[in-house]
Amino acid sequence: MRHGCEPGDHPPSRRLIVDVIPTRSGQPSLRVSGLFFHSKIDPVREADRRAEELRGSSTIFILSPGLGYLAKALPHARVFQIERHREIAAHSNALVEPDIGSLVGEIGPSEKVAVVSGVMLDEDKPYYAAVAAAISAALEKHVEQIITTVAFEETWRGNLSVNAPRF
Numbered sequence: 001m002r003h004g005c006e007p008g009d010h011p012p013s014r015r016l017i018v019d020v021i022p023t024r025s026g027q028p029s030l031r032v033s034g035l036f037f038h039s040k041i042d043p044v045r046e047a048d049r050r051a052e053e054l055r056g057s058s059t060i061f062i063l064s065p066g067l068g069y070l071a072k073a074l075p076h077a078r079v080f081q082i083e084r085h086r087e088i089a090a091h092s093n094a095l096v097e098p099d100i101g102s103l104v105g106e107i108g109p110s111e112k113v114a115v116v117s118g119v120m121l122d123e124d125k126p127y128y129a130a131v132a133a134a135i136s137a138a139l140e141k142h143v144e145q146i147i148t149t150v151a152f153e154e155t156w157r158g159n160l161s162v163n164a165p166r167f
Helices: 043-052 099-103 122-166
Strands: 020-024 028-032 059-063 077-080 114-117
Touching: 059 122, 077 114, 114 122
Parallel strands: 059 077, 059 114
Antiparallel strands: 020 028
């Protein structure tokens, strides 16, 4: 991962015990080293409630997505799920060690962006804080690039048309 968050900065400290277990609703929940990442009763309903808070966002970064219920509850948005542990990411198709700059580069100038966190192990909090900071820094840089492009585009086009015959 780039932009201030390197995986080696926060190496996982222990082997995880990952269990996918049934709930009363019939949908599975995720338990990692004893910590439930979703409702034990109805994880889909839990995700739907949380998704309501994000309805105005067009791009959403979900840190520690668990089984990916929140992403599935956001069909209107472009969602990037980022997971630290490969053994958890395998259950949600989350990205592990993504290039944050490339992800942010896909965001348009009028998009509303949200960064949200799922349940996470205490030992993972510094890692996800670094990821959130990397997203924020990359967004700032991306906005600066868009502003520069808009501000100077007319000048660049004029210079290109004047200088093109010389090439």
